[in-house]
Amino acid sequence: MIQLSPFDLAAAALLVCLSAALTHALRLATAGRLLIAAARALVQLLVVGLLLKLLFTRADILWVAGFALVMLAIAGYESFARQRRPLVGGWGYAVGTLAMFLSSFTVAIIALTVIVEPDPWYTPRYAIPLLGMLLGNTMTGVAIALDRLTQSAFDQRGVIEARLVLGHTWRDAISDFRADSMRAGMIPTINGMAAAGVVSLPGMMTGQILAGAPPLEAVKYQIVILFLIAAGTVLGTVGAVWAASRRLFDHRERLRLDRLGTPHSAA
């Protein structure tokens, strides 16, 4: 594998700076954001690189679990921050995070113990990137689905209550919006899987090929990962929408929009 020198990084950074200068010249007012985002990526990735280096030297299950939980907490926050009307009282954070925990961790453990089978199964070099890819994709699905669910409950209050006053159960009253939100959460993953290899070369496969892996080996890994991501996203989306829609109603099956926060613009 060809090692990159600091000079190589600087050359790439120069390209970003030139791009920023271009957007500035075009008065797009994005130069500042572009540079800040680039700086964030630089710092965050260097920190993660150092942490991973540290983690790889001690393949201890507690260290791996701790690292995984921090990743989960951040993913949970991201999916919460992307909802315009999240559930209040910690539920908006808890529902998404718990759904991601159940789906991503389950799928990751199955992948490690049944499919990839490193020894030991929690070997950080396999466990952490696998979980990261699962969390990243599930996070997007869960965030979209929860945002759609809470927003449509708010917008379609009239329809939901029209069904409630006719004696429908809360499940029936929200069923259409539930299905719609689950679909919305799954579609990016389904589309991504359908376009894999045709429109884009998936990042992990590209990385393995760059690192010198035979293309077919890289492809096999990528296929496994895509399927795991699909399963994780479906599980996470279904779980999050199920729990959040339950929370939208109380023990008397009343629609409780007072449990939704005030709108803030999506990040």
Added chain:
Amino acid sequence: MTSRGNAETPLLRLAGVRHDGLEATALELEPRSMVFISGPSGSGKTRLLRVVADLDAHHGDIWLDGRHRGEFKGHQWRHRVGMLPTESRWWHKDAASHFASLPGTEALKGLHLETAVLKRPIDQLSTGERQRLALLRLLANAPRVLLLDEPTASLDADSTGRVEDRVRAYVEESGAAVIWVSHDENQAKRLATQQFTMNAGRLTATGGRAK
């Protein structure tokens, strides 16, 4: 508390019902009674109907046929205590899909509706047509109590008369009771067994036993 349908048990009883500006309200409805409530906008008429339908959290107790609200699940209660909101809402493409069994031609004719309205796209129906269909949709549940929120506000005189006749006939044949929110003094005179006025959340009797 558990006795049902004997002469002393009112069909619907409210005791100390309070919620969001509604003052403690007590009310008893006998079978076949039609209670009319009028009052200025924002005085709490719709809020009271929503509370009786158990759509909003509230204080106080409500009994149906001597059984406390808590003995029913939310949807079971609302199936028996059916509310007709001012504005009807629909979630399938046509009205027919909202009925488990389609209303007969007679029932439709009684409300001045053609059979064809059932299959027409919902958004092509007039507000008045939708409102009358919503009444049929509600009556199909055979509720014990009807909560009607200005059910004839969007109707002409002829359709209004037909809705009144339909509700009266339903009450006669089923023994149900009605709480009817209306601004129409003449309508109250035609139908009401008791009349109330709502003012700033306080319900006061203004007339009773008109018929």
